[in-house]
Amino acid sequence: MKTERVVTIRDRKIGEGMPKICVPIVGADEKEIRAQAERIRELPADMAEWRMDCFDGVDEPDSVRSVLGTLRAILPWTPLLATFRTRKEGGNRDITAEGYRKLCAAAAEGGCDLIDVELFAGSTLPWETDAVRDGDTFFRELVETAHRCGVKAVGSSHEFHRTPKEQEILFRLCRMQALGADIVKIAVMPQRPEDVDVLLGATIRMCREYAAVPVVTMAMGEEGTVSRINGELTGSAITFGSAGRASAPGQIPVRDLKRALEMIHEKETGRKQEDSRAAGRKKNLYLIGFMGTGKSSVSGELSKRLGYRELDTDEWIEQQQGTTIFAIFEQKGEACFREMETECLRSLGKLDGTIVSCGGGMAVRQENVALMKENGVVVLLTAEPETILERVRDDDSRPILRGNKTVPFIAQLMERRRAAYEAAADITVATDRKSVGEVAEEICARMEDFV
Numbered sequence: 001m002k003t004e005r006v007v008t009i010r011d012r013k014i015g016e017g018m019p020k021i022c023v024p025i026v027g028a029d030e031k032e033i034r035a036q037a038e039r040i041r042e043l044p045a046d047m048a049e050w051r052m053d054c055f056d057g058v059d060e061p062d063s064v065r066s067v068l069g070t071l072r073a074i075l076p077w078t079p080l081l082a083t084f085r086t087r088k089e090g091g092n093r094d095i096t097a098e099g100y101r102k103l104c105a106a107a108a109e110g111g112c113d114l115i116d117v118e119l120f121a122g123s124t125l126p127w128e129t130d131a132v133r134d135g136d137t138f139f140r141e142l143v144e145t146a147h148r149c150g151v152k153a154v155g156s157s158h159e160f161h162r163t164p165k166e167q168e169i170l171f172r173l174c175r176m177q178a179l180g181a182d183i184v185k186i187a188v189m190p191q192r193p194e195d196v197d198v199l200l201g202a203t204i205r206m207c208r209e210y211a212a213v214p215v216v217t218m219a220m221g222e223e224g225t226v227s228r229i230n231g232e233l234t235g236s237a238i239t240f241g242s243a244g245r246a247s248a249p250g251q252i253p254v255r256d257l258k259r260a261l262e263m264i265h266e267k268e269t270g271r272k273q274e275d276s277r278a279a280g281r282k283k284n285l286y287l288i289g290f291m292g293t294g295k296s297s298v299s300g301e302l303s304k305r306l307g308y309r310e311l312d313t314d315e316w317i318e319q320q321q322g323t324t325i326f327a328i329f330e331q332k333g334e335a336c337f338r339e340m341e342t343e344c345l346r347s348l349g350k351l352d353g354t355i356v357s358c359g360g361g362m363a364v365r366q367e368n369v370a371l372m373k374e375n376g377v378v379v380l381l382t383a384e385p386e387t388i389l390e391r392v393r394d395d396d397s398r399p400i401l402r403g404n405k406t407v408p409f410i411a412q413l414m415e416r417r418r419a420a421y422e423a424a425a426d427i428t429v430a431t432d433r434k435s436v437g438e439v440a441e442e443i444c445a446r447m448e449d450f451v
């Protein structure tokens, strides 16, 4: 299935405009479930989530399919999400991996529109170990089961007792996206107010830099309230509101939630109109040049002076792939890495006001040069091979230079790339014997012609 930034289900565009309000159904039997679904009909809800872990008949596939039939009859136009949450993730029951697999299949066949696939479902092992790969396979299979039935998969990850670091939140969201999820979601538990900032910051970065599908995030509990209403600002596409019994701590009653979302939506619409009226957009600045010409250091200095954000294409790729450049070269080959570089530039095209520090080989591909020129000013940094050798001597992170740290090798590769570098550059600055500050100063002075 092709991934999309906006997922449309029964006329609801998830990932566009106001965040969609999803209301959980937490009944223990069919009677309770029916009553809750009927109440949802009266509420300003965009979607409903059937929490299968609350249902006493969850072990019987026929009962699961029958409940879904009932829900569909009561809510014919409402996108239905089917979810099972284990106790550890804040749910009501536990389940074996095999049971989970069967349940997901029953729910997908039963006619839900979306199914929640927990990232850890196939693995009881801690996230940080390599064994998570087994979990990956399990996750991918569940996504495929959903897709075979025409059902979308919501990849989800839960931290019921803590808030992981931003890096880890991004890693999990990217991982689920890479494994085929149509929507990616993470719920965390803040232990202090700063944790809410971490979640919001990670959401903004994910939506701005990495997301190819809608993203859903929330900080649970009272402290996390803001994360349930400000999705239009951060990019989070769905928010869970309560109708009677909440299914997770901190959920806001649906009508209050709707009022808050509408207020933000009005302000946002006004602000966007203002922005589009404002003349011109701040272009990006692309730093290109051979390894060791100082792109990353100069980027830091320029960011301070110009107030632009910083982004490093190698870091972007490592983040998205969940591994190092070195491992990508070794396991997938250089050609594959070059594809990733182009993909990175394509994704970053929508940014502005960003200093993009490019991997040394970026300017060699014509397509990359076109993407850079379309979105900003290209600045080439140069240095003599001797200077390069001096700067990279103690760094072993670059696969191309491993075992090749000699002046002749560097000079030869540099010569091969020279024409491409020069053709791409709007501005060229030599860095030999200059401080980072001096190089940044020179770039700023010459940027005036372009911005």
Ligand code: S3P
Binding pocket: 289, 290, 291, 292, 295, 314, 325, 358, 359, 360, 361, 362, 397, 398, 399, 400
């Ligand atoms: C490369 C340069 C590296 C990195 C990769 C390949 C190259 O980036 O993208 O190891 O082909 O020159 P830096 O220039 O930031 O070291």
